[in-house]
Amino acid sequence: MKLIYLDNNATTMVAPEVLEEMLPYFSKQYGNPSSIYSFGANVSKKIEEAREKVADLLGAERDEIIFTSCGTEGDNAAIMSALSINPEKKHIVTTKVEHPAVKVLCESLETKGYRITRLSVKSDGSLDLDEYRDSLTPDTAIVSIMWANNETGVLFPVEELAEIAKERDILFHTDAVQAAGKIPINMKKNHIDMLSISGHKIHAPKGVGALYIRQGTMFSPFLIGGHQEGGRRAGTENVTSIIGLGKACELAKLNLEKENTHVKALRDYLENGLLKNITNCRINGNRNNRIPNTTNMSFEFVEGESILLLLDQYGICASSGSACTSGSTAPSHVLDAMGVPNTMIHGSIRFSLSVYNTQDEIDYVIDVMPKIIDKLRQMSPYWREEKKICAQV
Ligand code: PLP
Helix, strand or coil: CCCEECECCCCCCCCHHHHHHHHHHCCCCCCCCCCCCHHHHHHHHHHHHHHHHHHHHHCCCHHHEEEECCHHHHHHHHHHHHHHHCCCCCEEEEECCCCHHHHHHHHHHHHCCCEEEEECECCCCCECHHHHHHHCCCCEEEEECCCECCCCCEECCHHHHHHHHHHCCCEEEEECCCCECCECCCHHHCCCCEEEEEHHHCCCCCCCEEEEECCCCCCCCCCCCCCCHHHCCCCCCCHHHHHHHHHHHHHHHHHHHHHHHHHHHHHHHHHHHHHHHCCCEEECCCCCCECCCEEEEEECCCCHHHHHHHHHHCCEECEECCCHHHCCCCCCHHHHHCCCCHHHHCCEEEEECCCCCCHHHHHHHHHHHHHHHHHHHHCCHHHHHHHHHHHHC
16 A cells, blocks of 8 residues: 655655765765764764855855754744743643643743743634734743744744744744745844744755754853863764755745645645535645645544544544543644534544645545544444434425
């Protein structure tokens, strides 16, 4: 059975060009980039080339990029740095729909005495700018608001939000893990102070990421030890993965247009096909303000996990919004914050595409999904009740 991979917000395939670029640095080119002799210095040069490519994707300068172990590290490092350089400030502004990399860190900081403002979102996933303005105080150490939501793909106006923070001299960080490579980013044209990305969402390997730190922004390192990364992140570099991330950023820049034409067209085609062929379903999040590869759809009176299990039998990989992998059946905190109705919230599925997906694959999903939903609804007492009520009306 052919695998149809529609879970690219969870992780992506390592691009063949990325793997090829990395391979020599696993074997022949194993020097330590900190070594003085050319066998090591050549590796260091390659790391700097990778840094240049990451900077290029973000419209940044090379020395504004440090490599990290993942998106989570970038998010944590940015927030912890702001708290460390502003020890007298005890307030953080974020949203109700952040990834756990920010959400859980903020929960932990709350237990240590920090005050957290979590901005609410409207039913289409968007923020209220007045609520944001009102939340900023002289005690605010940092604002951390994601650029694109990992579950719905909805974009926040982070450039505008950063501008408002700057007027009040407050540091602004954005988690751009799902935005990088999917929308144009030019750090020369905004006032965002720090921005994190992750390799494995853009066809680089898992376990590598980057943090952008604007020139002149004070930064207190998260990892302390050696002098690597200009003293901003100690530890011998993950050379192969960094080289892979550089290549992936180069490809992402080349593929940006394809993301916004080919991938977007496939995503829209998938949505329209499912909306046409399945009753009682909806799209979660503003359709006109999303990254091009993501759709989050709810199917009334079915469980997202059951849909995933049946999709798996057809070789289709997608994702559900509930936190059931963590042992709880609690609905997604993102959809909950958006006020998705109870009958819909448990039946939500995220499909996230990539440049490697094809029209044939999407046609297959459009063919299979109605059968799956129908099968599950036949087993659902709630659905049978709903049908009875509809028949009586
Ligand atoms: N932030 C967002 C928006 C994400 O989607 C993810 C991963 O799913 C992360 C952060 C964490 O990235 P990583 O897996 O590289 O730690």
